[in-house]
Amino acid sequence: MPSGAALFWWVRLRTWRRAARDLLHAPLKLGVIATVWTILVAGLFLIAHRGIRFIYDTAGLGPFLLSRLWFLFLFVIFLLLIVSQCTGVYATVVRSPETQWWMTLPVSARSLSRAKWLESSLYSAWAVVMLVIPLLAADLVVLRQPWWMALWTLSALVIPLLAIATAVATLLFFGWLRWCGWIAIRREAVPAALVLACGALFWLLGERHVPAQREDAWFLALQGLLPRMKMATAPWLPSAWAARGLDAAVNGRWTGALIYAVLLWTTAVACWRLLDHAAAVVLMPLLRRYAAAPEMAARANPRGAAPRAGIAMRWWMRHAWSAAIAKDALLVLRDPLQWSQAVVFFGLLGVYFANIHRLAYMSVEPTWRIGVAALNLACTLLVLGSLTVRFLFPQMSLEGRSLWLLRIAPNGMRRLLLAKLWLYGVLGAVIIEGLLALSMSRLEIAMPIRWWMAAVGGSAALTLVCLSVGLGAWWIDPGAQDAARLISSSTGALVLVLMLGYVSGVVAALLLAWNGWSNHHLGTLVLASAGFAGLSLLASVVPMRRGLATLEQLEWRA
Numbered sequence: 001m002p003s004g005a006a007l008f009w010w011v012r013l014r015t016w017r018r019a020a021r022d023l024l025h026a027p028l029k030l031g032v033i034a035t036v037w038t039i040l041v042a043g044l045f046l047i048a049h050r051g052i053r054f055i056y057d058t059a060g061l062g063p064f065l066l067s068r069l070w071f072l073f074l075f076v077i078f079l080l081l082i083v084s085q086c087t088g089v090y091a092t093v094v095r096s097p098e099t100q101w102w103m104t105l106p107v108s109a110r111s112l113s114r115a116k117w118l119e120s121s122l123y124s125a126w127a128v129v130m131l132v133i134p135l136l137a138a139d140l141v142v143l144r145q146p147w148w149m150a151l152w153t154l155s156a157l158v159i160p161l162l163a164i165a166t167a168v169a170t171l172l173f174f175g176w177l178r179w180c181g182w183i184a185i186r187r188e189a190v191p192a193a194l195v196l197a198c199g200a201l202f203w204l205l206g207e208r209h210v211p212a213q214r215e216d217a218w219f220l221a222l223q224g225l226l227p228r229m230k231m232a233t234a235p236w237l238p239s240a241w242a243a244r245g246l247d248a249a250v251n252g253r254w255t256g257a258l259i260y261a262v263l264l265w266t267t268a269v270a271c272w273r274l275l276d277h278a279a280a281v282v283l284m285p286l287l288r289r290y291a292a293a294p295e296m297a298a299r300a301n302p303r304g305a306a307p308r309a310g311i312a313m314r315w316w317m318r319h320a321w322s323a324a325i326a327k328d329a330l331l332v333l334r335d336p337l338q339w340s341q342a343v344v345f346f347g348l349l350g351v352y353f354a355n356i357h358r359l360a361y362m363s364v365e366p367t368w369r370i371g372v373a374a375l376n377l378a379c380t381l382l383v384l385g386s387l388t389v390r391f392l393f394p395q396m397s398l399e400g401r402s403l404w405l406l407r408i409a410p411n412g413m414r415r416l417l418l419a420k421l422w423l424y425g426v427l428g429a430v431i432i433e434g435l436l437a438l439s440m441s442r443l444e445i446a447m448p449i450r451w452w453m454a455a456v457g458g459s460a461a462l463t464l465v466c467l468s469v470g471l472g473a474w475w476i477d478p479g480a481q482d483a484a485r486l487i488s489s490s491t492g493a494l495v496l497v498l499m500l501g502y503v504s505g506v507v508a509a510l511l512l513a514w515n516g517w518s519n520h521h522l523g524t525l526v527l528a529s530a531g532f533a534g535l536s537l538l539a540s541v542v543p544m545r546r547g548l549a550t551l552e553q554l555e556w557r558a
Contacts, residue, residue: 007105012115019489033490036497040504041134048138056142066139067247073135074239075232077128078165083344085169088120094177094287103287113279121166132158143250153249156261157242160268164238167271171278178282238267324419331395345383346431349376353439367518369443374510376439377432377453381460381506384428385499388468392424393495394486396469396551397477414548420469421544428461449517452525456532460506463536467502470543471495474550498539505535 024030055065093099093116102112133154140149233240245260353376396417436457440450475491486492509532516524 007107009115022490030490033494033497036501037130040497040500041130043504044131045134045138048135049141052138052142063143066143067243068233070139070246071232071240071243074161074243075237077132078161078237078239081124081128081162081165082169082172084124085120085166086173088124089116089170089173092116092120092123099287103284109280109283110276113276113283117166117170117275120170121162124166125162128162129154129158140250145250149249153246156257157245157264160261160264161238161242163268164264164271167268167275171271171275174275174278174282174286177286238264324416325423328395328420328423342387342431345387346380346435349380349383349435350438353435353442366446367514370445370449370517371514373436373440373443373445373449373453374514377436377457378503378507378510380432380435381457381464382503384432384461385464385468385503386496388424388428388464389492389496389499390487392420392465392468393472393492395420396472396547397486414552417469417473417544417548417551421465424469425462425465428465429458432457432461452513452529456506456510459532459536460503463502463540464499466540466544467499468495470540470545470547471498473547474543476550502535502539506532509535 248256
């Protein structure tokens with residue numbers, strides 16, 4: 001092995017060993033992470049088991065429907081993983097501070113590419129694996145398959161599918177930088193174009209709201225659903241190969257299952273070798289071209305624009321509170337990773353909510369419409385929570401290198417944290433309330449229920465921001481330079497687990513309130529409201545108080 005590659009992996013192993021040692025030295029943190037993850041995986045398994053059992057017992061078409069749904073599920077996972085991997089490669093290869101350091105050492109482009117591809121793939125795919133495992137286990141339990149079938153499916157079908165998706169995404173990213181990086185495209189055009197394209201797709205695939213009787217509703221749904229799954233079952237898609245291999249293994253056709261497994265692994269190895277050769281040619285020149293500059297050069301302002309910008313900036317800087325808010329707003333606007341992901345995910349949710357009445361094939365009872373609105377709120381909160389953990393939690397640690405400058409500012413640490421809370425809390429609440437209003441108006445929810453859900457959505461959005469910002473200040477690491485490392489550390493995993501635990505509590509309150517509305521029990525609704533209020537108060541006040549105390553101690557020591 002070349003000396004450069006040996007040095008690279010030696011540093012990597014020491015870093016992983018140190019992270020594992022730090023995690024083992026914090027048994028409480030490790031226990032909380034393991035316990036909450038176990039509860040979440042078990043809950044997802046139970047929900048998936050009930051849903052799959054319901055589909056399996058439907059009108060004698062259960063096995064056929066499950067097979068088609070696996071095609072659709074793996075296809076969506078394949079596409080989402082490609083998008084996530086492109087973002088991960090950008091963060092771990094182009095924008096990672098350690099990449100420039102490795103470029104000065106005798107590390108070959110192949111070794112650097114393999115390591116960075118593996119690192120970004122782990123960041124992108126671990127959540128997918130945690131989602132697939134309980135769904136696959138529930139499916140095999142319903143179909144009464146042996147337990148080793150899950151291990152075979154993961155090793156023979158799912159892992160090569162993930163490797164193909166990450167390798168293809170990395171190749172596409174390198175190709176874009178190599179041949180199309182010179183094209184000057186405004187940053188806001190890319191996520192906006194993606195959202196508009198998805199909106200057109202929802203509009204074309206949607207159907208008008210057609211009333212139907214209860215006995216023929218399933219047949220109308222199947223008649224509209226199956227023709228729209230042709231894309232997911234295309235014979236050239238690796239996700240379709242994995243779905244066909246799973247279907248063959250479940251039905252005892254092991255020859256066909258082994259053929260698809262060999263096809264997936266062969267394609268994964270071919271994609272990896274192609275990525276290896278491409279990185280050997282283009283990786284180092286691309287890093288020298290793009291890693292040094294934070295952004296592409298912007299067009300010069302016309303005459304007279306600079307004074308207006310200066311006047312606007314002086315107006316913003318007139319008060320210390322406004323200056324702190326302007327600083328955080330500029331941090332978001334100047335980082336395309338933050339606002340582009342928010343635009344894409346919330347834009348897709350908005351497009352889905354706007355067309356939800358067209359995607360329904362039958363009239364739905366008011367009780368079920370309330371349930372759909374509650375699930376839409378839970379989905380929106382989950383997206384907001386993941387974005388706050390990804391971007392808001394590491395902010396205080398990344399700003400730790402300039403604590404000496406922030407300390408002499410007239411705001412102080414307390415107002416610095418409160419400015420972040422005010423800006424991101426208002427922004428998150430506005431986004432959640434807008435999407436929730438769109439969803440409930442399309443579903444024709446009664447006005448009292450709209451007001452209750454609006455209060456829950458706004459309070460939950462503010463709590464998620466308090467949780468991420470407060471924990472980021474409480475567990476601040478002033479020497480950190482890489483946000484991805486902070487998120488993948490044991491502390492970042494604990495923050496993610498706490499966020500998922502809070503969202504799970506909100507979902508439990510929504511389900512309890514749904515039960516109260518269905519059975520006309522006012523006491524159940526009051527109990528759900530009280531439980532939600534207590535959980536939100538605990539999840540917002542404790543992290544913020546501890547975070548403020550930690551920042552005040554740092555300010556005093558500085």
